Amino acid sequence: MKQIWIISKRELQSFFNSLMAYIMLVAFLGFSGFFTWLFGSDVFFVKQASLQSFFGIAYWTLFFFIPALTMRLFAEENRSGTIELLVTKPVNDWQLVLGKFLSTLLLIIIALVLTLPYYITVANLGPVDHGAVWSGYLGLILMSAAYISIGIFTSSISNNQIVGYMLALFIGIFFQIIFGLLAGNLSGLFGSILDYLSLSTHFESISRGVIDTKDLIYFLSIIFIGLVLTEGNLAKKRI
Amino acid sequence: MDIIVENLTKKFGTQRAVDNVSFIVKTGEVLGFLGPNGAGKTTTMRAITTFLTPNEGTIKIGNLSIYDHPDEIKKHIGYLPENNPLYQDMPVIDYLKFTAELYGIEKSKIKSKILEMVNLCGLEGEKHKKIGELSKGYQQRVGLAQALIHDPEVLIFDEPTAGLDPNQIVEIRKLIKKIGKEKTVILSSHILAEVEATCDRIMIINKGKIVADGTSEELRKHAQGKEILKITIEDGDVNEIFKALQKIDSIEVVDFIDKNLNSFEIQSKPEMSSKKAIFKMCVEKAWTLTELTPFETKLEDIFRELTMN
Ligand SMILES: Nc1ncnc2c1ncn2[C@@H]1O[C@H](COP(=O)(O)OP(=O)(O)O)[C@@H](O)[C@H]1O
């Protein structure tokens, strides 16, 4: 546990040192704020004291931002060779993978915490379904964790960050929208399998305030599979 | 802690980068691992540091096997990989702190440990800079500092002076000598002089196999089975001298070096010396012996001979 935290701390430091963290935070708050308050189907347009429009925007913003955060994590270590020094220190592959995963998740959580003023503002505008807001945030965190896991995996495949980014988006877009679209056009068993695989289905049901174990298992499975595959990639490099 | 390598084989595809290699390095010994590029030095060291898993063979550090106790072994090793890969965007101090934490050094001791390393490796003026901003020589010192911070018993340095200028090389070698006294050290290099200057023992590897192992004196003696002399004899006919030399019993081969100068290279039969006989011959024939020098077999020649084919 201690080793995981040491790894996480260094990654967080590196996010902030490289300005990546600030750029991400400013861009995320800017985008989500703009669309939540000023543009399109914003809070005033909907005339409802709810954060639904924010969750919708954050869902897409995070989808594009997360691979940009994860692409570096292993690709850069592989490219520069620093992975050799890292894995010959007393840390095992799992601690390494979990440490990097945790660092990015923490950064996302920081970003989400910074949007709490939106919540406070909305709560002042009218009656808010508090349960739905908190489960919306939970949905965003789970969805982020799933994409971080996918992003870390694609980052561990090669030593090229761009490859890591593009591959993460490519895999992500299936979960984000393609499975859902296909499921809408198909019926029967295949349709329901695709519907279960679609991340948006689970995200929507959680962000509506219904926290079902089925949805939790879905997100935890994606996280788990992504991390296991990453660990496999690390181990493969030594053979 | 001893390093015990037994029948180590590492393949990349069909290539045997390290081929059935066995050796032991004893505590307090500094072993120079010498070989041309691609010989298998880095691969061997990577297997010892648990970065690569061998295809065959066992490696033990003290009583610990790399298969059963990798995490325990890592705590005892200080490793400076080839090309010294460090986080370029990290300040020196932060990086050393990160390393100290990973090695589980107590929180209260981390600061003093870092200071000790900064002093030992001469990083005082650079400690707040980002690693990427340092010169190659200073980066190498950071590499050494991270390898030494947990006071490991085993040190593995892969080409520690590659790419440095002569002054930096001298300093790094001095540092290695200083810290290597009570530790078990393996240092690789493709430069013979470097290994001779810093190591107690030299092991030459070529194409994945060990081709020589011993102190520099032992290696020299081994290659110096036969006496080789360079002689110059004046006041006589070249061909006559040549024939007379060939008649001496102890001489195996006579070769012209320079016909005009009457210079010859003489190789004696094994375990024999021809110096006296040559001198006597000159006296008898009233020739003047103006030069008689034994050829020193240079370690370079041994190295070249062992690794050329
Ligand atoms: N990861 C790898 N994949 C394929 N071949 C490799 C790899 N690492 C080393 N080799 C090959 O193994 C041989 C030994 O390499 P190395 O141990 O780096 O030699 P040295 O350090 O003595 O220069 C070389 O022919 C090299 O090309």
Ligand SMILES: [Mg+2]
């Ligand atoms: Mg090498």
